[in-house]
Amino acid sequence: MSKDLSPSAKKQLAARVSYYREMGIYDFYRRPSDEGVQIPLAAAPEPAHEVTDASPLPVIQDKPSALKAIREDIGDCTRCRLHKGRKNIVFGVGNMNADLMFVGEGPGADEDEQGEPFVGRAGQLLNNMISAMGLKREDVYIANVVKCRPPGNRTPEKDECDICSPFLLRQIETIQPKVIVALGAVAAKNLLAMNDSMANLRGRWYDFRGSKLAVTYHPAYLLRDPRQKKETWKDLQMVMKYLGLKPPPKSAEE
Numbered sequence: 001m002s003k004d005l006s007p008s009a010k011k012q013l014a015a016r017v018s019y020y021r022e023m024g025i026y027d028f029y030r031r032p033s034d035e036g037v038q039i040p041l042a043a044a045p046e047p048a049h050e051v052t053d054a055s056p057l058p059v060i061q062d063k064p065s066a067l068k069a070i071r072e073d074i075g076d077c078t079r080c081r082l083h084k085g086r087k088n089i090v091f092g093v094g095n096m097n098a099d100l101m102f103v104g105e106g107p108g109a110d111e112d113e114q115g116e117p118f119v120g121r122a123g124q125l126l127n128n129m130i131s132a133m134g135l136k137r138e139d140v141y142i143a144n145v146v147k148c149r150p151p152g153n154r155t156p157e158k159d160e161c162d163i164c165s166p167f168l169l170r171q172i173e174t175i176q177p178k179v180i181v182a183l184g185a186v187a188a189k190n191l192l193a194m195n196d197s198m199a200n201l202r203g204r205w206y207d208f209r210g211s212k213l214a215v216t217y218h219p220a221y222l223l224r225d226p227r228q229k230k231e232t233w234k235d236l237q238m239v240m241k242y243l244g245l246k247p248p249p250k251s252a253e254e
């Protein structure tokens with residue numbers, strides 16, 4: 001049987017649930033508690049599933065624990081149809097204290113194989129872009145809107161993005177980067193909930209959950225149309241200016 005919570009714990013629980021709902025997270029799962037204490041749901045507004053976490057409840061977790069909890073919540077996910085063809089869930093990689101976070105749309109074949117985002121040819125180009133900004137790949141955090149490879153590298157569909165993106169939002173909320181760069185239209189449109197052309201989405205700042213967000217071309221698109229590298233460099237320079245980054249002399253000329 002579950003024990004009653006104190007009024008203050010109920011209030012904190014309700015605030016926590018409300019916080020997750022605001023991020024678009026509606027599914028909650030109960031983890032076993034060491035002390036056998038179960039948290040009643042009376043204070044939560046109609047969650048789709050059972051809440052919650054082991055005690056103590058509404059504690060702000062440290063970043064490694066928070067990211068670990070997100071990965072555990074994803075589990076061996078079958079929430080959307082993309083689970084059918086994947087080899088690996090591609091969670092995200094990089095510096096959890098990064099000022100800069102890149103968000104792509106979803107894993108490709110190499111990423112699916114290795115379980116890490118941006119490791120194929122597009123990943124190499126992203127690494128070059130990061131170097132041109134005077135940073136290393138290990139300095140930034142990299143993730144995707146969907147964590148499983150869409151079949152044939154097709155664009156992830158809206159319902160797939162809607163189902164998976166709460167995990168990305170939790171990653172962003174945990175890392176709290178100063179700047180997020182949305183790579184390509186799918187990432188930009190999903191994060192910003194805007195349906196506009198890349199031409200209109202690029203070249204400006206957006207306020208996004210306490211971070212600044214900029215939009216640029218996806219490296220895979222740049223491989224197909226290298227003429228847009230110049231435009232991408234302009235976007236990255238905007239980010240560098242905001243973060244106070246200086247390019248290494250060689251990269252600045254590329």
Ligand code: SF4
Pocket residue numbers: 074077078079080081082083089146147148160163164
């Ligand atoms: S893409 Fe996301 S929601 Fe869909 S199965 Fe993979 S982890 Fe789950």
